[in-house]
Amino acid sequence: MQIENSNEWNNWIENAIASRNIKQYEYKNFSNIQEICSSNFGKVYRANWNGFHGHLVLKSFYNLSKTTLKEIVHEIQLRRQIDFHNNIIRFCGIVTENNPKYFFLVMEYADSGTLKNYLKENFKNLTWNDKFDLAFQLVHVVSCLHDEEIVHRNLHSNNILIHQKNIKLANLGLSKRIEEASDPQSIGIIPYVDPKSFTRKRNKDNEIEVYSLNKKSDVYSVGVLLWEISSGRPPFDNEPYDIALAMEIFSGRREIPVSCWDIEPDNRQTMRQITSDIKKIEYETIEANDVNCDEMVIDDHENVVVDNDHVEENIEKGVVNEDHNYDEEMAVEEEHEIEVNDDNINELIELLSFMKIEEEKHKILEYLNEHNITSRLIFNFISTNQNDSNSLVILGRFNHLGIETEINEQKAYELYQDAVNLGNVYGMRYLAYCYEHGIGVDVNKQQTFELYQKAADLGNAPGENNLGYCYDYGIGTSVNKEKAFELYKKAKEQGLIIAKYNLAQCYLEGNGVDEDPDTAFELYKELAHENYPDGVERLGYCYQYGTGTNIDLRKAFELYREAKKLGSISGMTMLATCYHDGIGTNSNKKKALKLFEEAAGYEYNEAQFNLACIYDTGEGVNKDNKKAFELFKKLDESEHPDAICYLAHYYLNGIETSVDKRKAFELYQKSANLGNLTAQYMLATLYGTGEGVDKDIKKAVELFNELAENEYPNAMIKLGYYYQHGIGTNVNEEKAYELYKRAKLLESSVGNDIEKDIERIFSKYEQGSDDDQDEMESSRKKKRKKRNINNE
Numbered sequence: 001m002q003i004e005n006s007n008e009w010n011n012w013i014e015n016a017i018a019s020r021n022i023k024q025y026e027y028k029n030f031s032n033i034q035e036i037c038s039s040n041f042g043k044v045y046r047a048n049w050n051g052f053h054g055h056l057v058l059k060s061f062y063n064l065s066k067t068t069l070k071e072i073v074h075e076i077q078l079r080r081q082i083d084f085h086n087n088i089i090r091f092c093g094i095v096t097e098n099n100p101k102y103f104f105l106v107m108e109y110a111d112s113g114t115l116k117n118y119l120k121e122n123f124k125n126l127t128w129n130d131k132f133d134l135a136f137q138l139v140h141v142v143s144c145l146h147d148e149e150i151v152h153r154n155l156h157s158n159n160i161l162i163h164q165k166n167i168k169l170a171n172l173g174l175s176k177r178i179e180e181a182s183d184p185q186s187i188g189i190i191p192y193v194d195p196k197s198f199t200r201k202r203n204k205d206n207e208i209e210v211y212s213l214n215k216k217s218d219v220y221s222v223g224v225l226l227w228e229i230s231s232g233r234p235p236f237d238n239e240p241y242d243i244a245l246a247m248e249i250f251s252g253r254r255e256i257p258v259s260c261w262d263i264e265p266d267n268r269q270t271m272r273q274i275t276s277d278i279k280k281i282e283y284e285t286i287e288a289n290d291v292n293c294d295e296m297v298i299d300d301h302e303n304v305v306v307d308n309d310h311v312e313e314n315i316e317k318g319v320v321n322e323d324h325n326y327d328e329e330m331a332v333e334e335e336h337e338i339e340v341n342d343d344n345i346n347e348l349i350e351l352l353s354f355m356k357i358e359e360e361k362h363k364i365l366e367y368l369n370e371h372n373i374t375s376r377l378i379f380n381f382i383s384t385n386q387n388d389s390n391s392l393v394i395l396g397r398f399n400h401l402g403i404e405t406e407i408n409e410q411k412a413y414e415l416y417q418d419a420v421n422l423g424n425v426y427g428m429r430y431l432a433y434c435y436e437h438g439i440g441v442d443v444n445k446q447q448t449f450e451l452y453q454k455a456a457d458l459g460n461a462p463g464e465n466n467l468g469y470c471y472d473y474g475i476g477t478s479v480n481k482e483k484a485f486e487l488y489k490k491a492k493e494q495g496l497i498i499a500k501y502n503l504a505q506c507y508l509e510g511n512g513v514d515e516d517p518d519t520a521f522e523l524y525k526e527l528a529h530e531n532y533p534d535g536v537e538r539l540g541y542c543y544q545y546g547t548g549t550n551i552d553l554r555k556a557f558e559l560y561r562e563a564k565k566l567g568s569i570s571g572m573t574m575l576a577t578c579y580h581d582g583i584g585t586n587s588n589k590k591k592a593l594k595l596f597e598e599a600a601g602y603e604y605n606e607a608q609f610n611l612a613c614i615y616d617t618g619e620g621v622n623k624d625n626k627k628a629f630e631l632f633k634k635l636d637e638s639e640h641p642d643a644i645c646y647l648a649h650y651y652l653n654g655i656e657t658s659v660d661k662r663k664a665f666e667l668y669q670k671s672a673n674l675g676n677l678t679a680q681y682m683l684a685t686l687y688g689t690g691e692g693v694d695k696d697i698k699k700a701v702e703l704f705n706e707l708a709e710n711e712y713p714n715a716m717i718k719l720g721y722y723y724q725h726g727i728g729t730n731v732n733e734e735k736a737y738e739l740y741k742r743a744k745l746l747e748s749s750v751g752n753d754i755e756k757d758i759e760r761i762f763s764k765y766e767q768g769s770d771d772d773q774d775e776m777e778s779s780r781k782k783k784r785k786k787r788n789i790n791n792e
Contacts, residue, residue, distance in 0.1 A: 041063075461494035
């Protein structure tokens with residue numbers, strides 16, 4: 001490394017450190033230093049710092065010249081103007097020691113690398129909403145730069161990073177400024193650069209004039225990046241980025257026509273206009289989802305068909321309405337930081353006490369946005385206010401959810417423990433959750449139960465509800481449905497809305513109380529009136545299946561759609577099911593697939609299972625057993641009984657894996673233990689054939705008997721076959737006939753080999769009495785009628 005005389009800028013940095021405007025780090029306190037990339041200007045390393053469990057980035061420079069130091073100082077000054085923005089990599093401080101070898105900028109670490117690599121590796125798994133979020137974050141952060149009169153001038157997908165699925169600008173144009181200071185005629189990464197800079201004009205003194213990159217140059221780069229986000233590939237990615245390509249672009253060549261890419265800067269939009277456009281697209285998306293336009297009939301006109309794919313086309317093409325008066329639109333509100341106080345923390349605590357844990361990150365960010373508080377501001381407040389137990393809890397949530405810091409489960413656990421030591425009941429909830437799920441500590445269900453018990457004893461409604469949950473599912477205690485019901489009821493009387501939901505579930509399923517669909521329906525109606533998302537979804541369920549009310553499939557569909565709008569992932573999944581099966585609406589496999597993918601992105605098991613089944617069957621999508629297999633494997637870890645049954649089928653038949661009948665048997669056994677009847681049927685079948693397990697006809701008969709008692713038709717057929725032929729039991733053709741008859745009433749499908757035996761038995765017993773025939777025909781009619789209702 002070379003270093004020039006640069007006392008002026010060195011002094012500035014030293015003064016900033018002395019006045020604590022910049023944090024100074026010591027190199028010796030970093031460990032596990034690994035190079036992650038390099039450029040023309042220096043190298044970038046990932047490292048751990050003492051006292052911080054996550055990673056930080058160390059950015060070095062090959063030539064620490066006066067110019068480089070000057071631009072580093074300029075970068076730091078710019079960051080002071082815009083550092084509040086969550087989509088900019090945070091500047092943490094500097095490593096500076098007497099030896100220039102140890103001069104580094106210390107930066108926030110982005111866990112998913114560059115935008116370019118992120119799109120390359122993850123594009124197939126990104127939903128439209130994911131791409132929209134990336135696009136909106138990009139235009140928003142660049143718009144904020146322009147509002148602060150900062151021009152980046154070097155936007156491309158290799159210096160935009162991704163952290164926790166969010167856009168992060170790596171710098172504010174530092175490398176470009178250093179490059180230009182060294183070589184005023186440098187161009188940059190050609191496809192992203194304003195083509196105006198490709199030409200060189202001479203002034204009246206015959207001197208070459210270099211085009212000065214400006215805000216409209218950033219607009220051009222953003223247009224290219226929007227195209228890259230929507231298409232998943234860099235522009236002109238199969239061609240060399242050379243002067244020939246530069247001249248073709250200058251002559252008008254584009255990947256597609258985009259208004260941001262006009263050769264004349266004056267014809268390009270401003271970043272405010274682009275932000276407004278993106279918001280407009282979001283509004284159109286919501287409107288298109290809110291109104292089922294593809295099936296709406298107005299008066300007697302033809303159906304109006306609207307394809308939501310036009311929204312993606314809009315963002316690719318940068319479509320704008322020239323008649324819009326953008327000055328009148330609220331494109332980006334300026335952020336004014338306000339002082340955070342204990343009231344904000346207490347309000348957050350109260351808000352979270354009514355939320356499901358999986359909804360909390362969204363609700364925290366929503367609260368901060370509504371109160372015009374940046375996540376960094378509140379993070380700093382709670383970090384320096386750790387004598388307050390509520391602040392400890394919120395700081396724990398930030399560490400747990402990765403808000404303004406990397407996810408650190410161990411730190412979150414310790415903070416909850418500190419809050420509990422101060423008697424905080426909210427801390428008890430989260431500490432119990434840690435013990436239940438092994439977050440930052442080993443799983444200890446007994447500790448979970450005791451902490452919820454302690455919170456409930458203090459009269460805390462969430463504690464009572466969670467204690468009820470423990471009794472409901474046997475977490476750290478024996479299952480006691482009656483006790484669970486009483487605790488849900490007690491918490492509900494304190495106004496806890498999630499307890500009302502759990503109480504309704506008890507009435508619906510008859511858990512701890514007599515089954516009462518009418519009361520369940522009324523409670524779901526109350527929850528829907530209170531806009532409780534999952535309550536709205538359950539009300540839709542009632543209308544779909546006629547629980548406590550008449551079947552109304554259209555009403556069910558509308559309620560699922562409303563639940564989805566309110567943020568219910570289960571509502572989104574049920575809406576997808578409606579589109580897939582044509583329940584209350586026209587069948588639309590494409591729309592169903594998008595909704596299943598979106599819900600699956602929230603790690604919602606039922607959505608992931610449905611998605612796996614779609615890939616397994618190839619309905620509305622190219623059949624992809626590999627994707628299905630991976631999803632079924634993932635769901636096995638979550639102990640999803642139906643997915644485990646499918647996974648066993650894959651191992652049994654060697655689909656996307658080697659045939660492993662022993663593994664298949666074990667998976668069927670696991671699924672059966674979790675209540676899956678198909679798995680129990682297959683388990684009995686394997687005992688009967690001796691595949692994957694020692695042959696045990698007695699065990700097979702026992703399992704088929706259990707299934708027959710549960711009205712499982714195919715088990716009745718198999719059991720009837722065993723009785724008919726004396727397999728594992730005495731021959732009893734009359735018993736076989738009764739089982740076959742019951743199976744027929746349930747419309748079982750059977751194999752050809754058994755069909756002949758059934759025909760012979762029915763012939764021998766004259767196919768039953770006339771009453772039997774009438775009963776079977778009546779059953780078939782009822783089945784057909786039910787199917788017709790479900791498809792109205």
